[in-house]
Amino acid sequence: MKVVYERPESLLDVPFTYCPGCTHGIIHRMVADTLDDLGIRERTIGVSPVGCSVFAYEFFNCDMVAAAHGRAPAVATGIKRVHPDKIVFTYQGDGDLAAIGTAEIIHAAARGENITVIFANNVIYGMTGGQMAPTTLIGQKTDTTPYGRSVEANGHPIRVCELLSSLDGVAYLERVSTHDPKHVLKAQKAIKKAFQYQVDGKGFTLIELLSTCPSNWGMNPLDSLKWLEESMLPYYKPGVYKDIG
Amino acid sequence: MSNKVLMKGNEAIGEAAITAGCRHFFGYPITPQSELPAYLSKHMPKVGGVFLQAESEVAAINMVYGAAAAGARVLTSSSSPGISLKQEGISYLASSELPAVICNVMRAGPGLGTIQPAQADYFQAVKGGGHGDYHNIVLAPESVQEIIDHVRLGFDLSDKYLNPAMILLDGALGQMMEPVDFGDYKPELQEKPWAATGCKGRKMNAITSIHIDPRDMEAHNIKLQEKYSKIRESEQKCEEWMLEDAEIMVVAYGLCARICKSAIRVCREKGIKVGLFRLISLWPFPEKKLDKAIDKVKEVFVVELSAGQMIEDVKLVDNGRKPITFHGRMGGMTPSVEDISDRIELIHDRITQKVG
Amino acid sequence: MHEDLIIAGFGGQGVMSMGQMLAYAGLTEGKNVLWMPAYGPETRGGFANCTVIVSDMEIGSPIVSHPRSIIVMNLPSLDRFEDSVKPGGTLVVNTTLASRKVRRKDIDVILVPATEVATELGDLRAANMVALGAFLECKPMISFKAVKKTLQKVFANKKSVIPLNEKALERGAEIAREQRKARSAV
Numbered sequence: 178m179k180v181v182y183e184r185p186e187s188l189l190d191v192p193f194t195y196c197p198g199c200t201h202g203i204i205h206r207m208v209a210d211t212l213d214d215l216g217i218r219e220r221t222i223g224v225s226p227v228g229c230s231v232f233a234y235e236f237f238n239c240d241m242v243a244a245a246h247g248r249a250p251a252v253a254t255g256i257k258r259v260h261p262d263k264i265v266f267t268y269q270g271d272g273d274l275a276a277i278g279t280a281e282i283i284h285a286a287a288r289g290e291n292i293t294v295i296f297a298n299n300v301i302y303g304m305t306g307g308q309m310a311p312t313t314l315i316g317q318k319t320d321t322t323p324y325g326r327s328v329e330a331n332g333h334p335i336r337v338c339e340l341l342s343s344l345d346g347v348a349y350l351e352r353v354s355t356h357d358p359k360h361v362l363k364a365q366k367a368i369k370k371a372f373q374y375q376v377d378g379k380g381f382t383l384i385e386l387l388s389t390c391p392s393n394w395g396m397n398p399l400d401s402l403k404w405l406e407e408s409m410l411p412y413y414k415p416g417v418y419k420d421i422g
Numbered sequence: 423m424s425n426k427v428l429m430k431g432n433e434a435i436g437e438a439a440i441t442a443g444c445r446h447f448f449g450y451p452i453t454p455q456s457e458l459p460a461y462l463s464k465h466m467p468k469v470g471g472v473f474l475q476a477e478s479e480v481a482a483i484n485m486v487y488g489a490a491a492a493g494a495r496v497l498t499s500s501s502s503p504g505i506s507l508k509q510e511g512i513s514y515l516a517s518s519e520l521p522a523v524i525c526n527v528m529r530a531g532p533g534l535g536t537i538q539p540a541q542a543d544y545f546q547a548v549k550g551g552g553h554g555d556y557h558n559i560v561l562a563p564e565s566v567q568e569i570i571d572h573v574r575l576g577f578d579l580s581d582k583y584l585n586p587a588m589i590l591l592d593g594a595l596g597q598m599m600e601p602v603d604f605g606d607y608k609p610e611l612q613e614k615p616w617a618a619t620g621c622k623g624r625k626m627n628a629i630t631s632i633h634i635d636p637r638d639m640e641a642h643n644i645k646l647q648e649k650y651s652k653i654r655e656s657e658q659k660c661e662e663w664m665l666e667d668a669e670i671m672v673v674a675y676g677l678c679a680r681i682c683k684s685a686i687r688v689c690r691e692k693g694i695k696v697g698l699f700r701l702i703s704l705w706p707f708p709e710k711k712l713d714k715a716i717d718k719v720k721e722v723f724v725v726e727l728s729a730g731q732m733i734e735d736v737k738l739v740d741n742g743r744k745p746i747t748f749h750g751r752m753g754g755m756t757p758s759v760e761d762i763s764d765r766i767e768l769i770h771d772r773i774t775q776k777v778g
Numbered sequence: 779m780h781e782d783l784i785i786a787g788f789g790g791q792g793v794m795s796m797g798q799m800l801a802y803a804g805l806t807e808g809k810n811v812l813w814m815p816a817y818g819p820e821t822r823g824g825f826a827n828c829t830v831i832v833s834d835m836e837i838g839s840p841i842v843s844h845p846r847s848i849i850v851m852n853l854p855s856l857d858r859f860e861d862s863v864k865p866g867g868t869l870v871v872n873t874t875l876a877s878r879k880v881r882r883k884d885i886d887v888i889l890v891p892a893t894e895v896a897t898e899l900g901d902l903r904a905a906n907m908v909a910l911g912a913f914l915e916c917k918p919m920i921s922f923k924a925v926k927k928t929l930q931k932v933f934a935n936k937k938s939v940i941p942l943n944e945k946a947l948e949r950g951a952e953i954a955r956e957q958r959k960a961r962s963a964v
Binding site: 426428453454537593594598599600601677680681682683684685687756758759760 | 843
Binding site for chain 1: 446448472476478480482484485486487489492494510511514620621623626627628629630631632
């Protein structure tokens with residue numbers, strides 16, 4: 178019998194603990210496939226964040242370092258400066274990256290740290306129970322915006338790719354989505370390209386993956402995918418925001 | 423021929439770190455430790471090392487965390503307000519059992535305070551500083567030579583116990599120049615099989631401080647406490663100076679201890695039997711020797727550049743046996759030699775019944 | 779032997795380097811030495827001062843409120859430090875820039891027009907060496923030989939300025955010598 182689908186070597190043989198319908202699983206899988214495809218698992222060091230993917234080190238089968246909230250790009254900088262020949266990636270959510278860790282992500286990008294950032298944007302804080310994120314959409318109801326996010330009270334959601342695209346240290350920025358197979362395939366390509374850029378020493382790369390949070394959005398997985406497509410895509414437009422080629 | 427060279431305290435930290443095999447420094451500018459980043463930005467590249475000016479104190483300590491996790495000997499430095507910002511990272515280092523050396527060239531606080539010498543970060547340094555049950559190894563040099571010795575010792579102890587080590591000094595020690603001898607020290611470099619270096623030929627390493635199951639977390643806490651007991655048992659350091667026949671024992675550390683030494687000389691010339699118990703390791707607190715020393719004197723006189731912090735640990739050891747008096751200056755002010763010697767004389771007069 | 783000294787003046791008068799040179803020279807003579815700059819608000823407005831301690835003993839406090847000697851290179855420094863000299867101590871005044879009378883009677887005062895002399899010698903930047911020469915003549919805490927050796931080291935890459943600095947040192951010493959002689963004759 179021919180094996181057509183199996184666990185990548187870069188994932189440990191343990192079940193994911195993410196909620197049903199959450200797209201973290203798909204994103205983990207895509208990163209792991211990339212490490213396998215590029216043959217870099219044994220020289221890769223991942224940095225896990227604080228947030229739902231805080232346990233990423235329990236799933237990835239490569240060396241992993243767990244960072245404090247928002248500090249993954251700084252931790253990754255420290256690692257990369259010790260091992261410039263190793264592949265270093267961070268895995269971060271929107272609260273971690275675009276709120277408490279804003280300084281760290283901007284300056285890692287500005288320095289052109291040769292690292293890859295996997296940025297899962299699900300427009301909400303998942304781990305802490307569904308609070309407003311820096312990326313939460315206007316009008317979106319969360320635990321801390323029960324009447325919907327208002328511009329007056331909370332300002333506007335941050336578009337990370339657009340924000341970082343002006344920085345000279347950045348080599349590659351792309352926003353992709355995980356709501357259907359076509360977009361997932363595109364996301365897979367983007368992730369692989371980002372890691373390849375790092376292998377080639379081109380500089381800072383970040384892939385923003387629009388993802389879902391059925392538990393905190395209060396929807397079933399299918400409706401979540403639909404909501405992502407209908408509500409998130411118009412504000413967070415997929416595309417390449419920078420590519421030095 | 424002596425091998426001594428004249429060096430500023432802050433620069434000595436940098437050169438000592440290089441001789442200790444440290445090749446990574448991450449920091450953020452703050453007075454009064456600026457000569458150190460200036461020195462390392464010049465000298466790290468010459469030895470193939472990395473000097474990186476971070477965007478913030480918070481980022482700097484987390485770069486330290488990353489470099490330590492990656493197996494490097496790594497240094498950061500700051501001054502009081504910056505050290506406050508680093509506390510989150512230091513707590514993570516302690517929990518993840520990562521070695522690193524952190525220099526605090528103390529200034530006066532609270533708040534932005536002023537840049538003159540102070541010892542008001544004692545509690546922060548020795549009691550933990552950040553959240554959770556943990557301790558830093560804390561060393562308090564009194565001279566530029568000791569700065570060198572302590573930075574090296576800090577790296578060695580930090581690696582040995584997989585625990586952050588803090589060098590606690592102040593602006594005056596950082597700014598002053600004294601002759602130093604770098605000697606022929608060899609760093610005690612340890613194998614670090616736990617480090618994140620890429621998992622070629624072995625299982626993956628994970629470095630984390632999260633233990634979500636409280637049973638696991640308590641087990642981790644107990645493991646840390648056992649380590650702290652071991653450090654307490656083996657690494658207490660102090661200097662007993664002119665204490666052999668002393669009736670009055672001054673207790674001080676760092677810059678303050680040097681002022682006290684001058685004052686004690688003045689008093690000794692007047693025939694007053696006074697000596698100094700100088701703390702070298704602030705944590706572990708040198709309680710074993712202090713305990714014995716207290717037995718031999720009539721009164722204890724604690725001098726600090728704070729409202730009185732270290733005195734609490736002295737009181738715990740004293741446990742009511744001998745009277746303790748205190749003198750502290752704050753806000754960047756330092757007591758003069760005369761100020762201290764006068765106070766010692768008063769204590770002497772009182773215990774010899776000269777004054778009612 | 780235990781000597782402490784504060785040197786004070788404007789930034790740019792070579793106050794810090796004069797102190798460091800003394801400390802270096804002390805080190806070459808096998809003494810315990812310490813140099814400490816005033817830092818922070820005290821150094822604002824272009825004022826600079828440093829403390830130098832040279833001793834046969836272990837050096838205790840680096841902070842000296844009443845040193846045995848003070849060299850003041852300008853008027854604000856004279857105003858600020860005149861009262862600090864230990865009774866019986868020495869005060870060297872650069873009279874070119876601090877021309878007022880010294881009030882203290884309980885100290886040894888040496889008046890040297892250091893800036894003027896240095897200008898005559900060809901470079902007013904050597905005023906610090908004139909003052910140092912005068913000071914060492916009165917308080918030989920370090921030998922001239924050691925200071926001259928240190929000059930060679932400090933200016934290893936600028937050898938051309940060494941003769942001028944040596945001359946400045948000697949001229950300062952000469953002025954102090956004459957002044958003391960005149961005074962003892964009175």
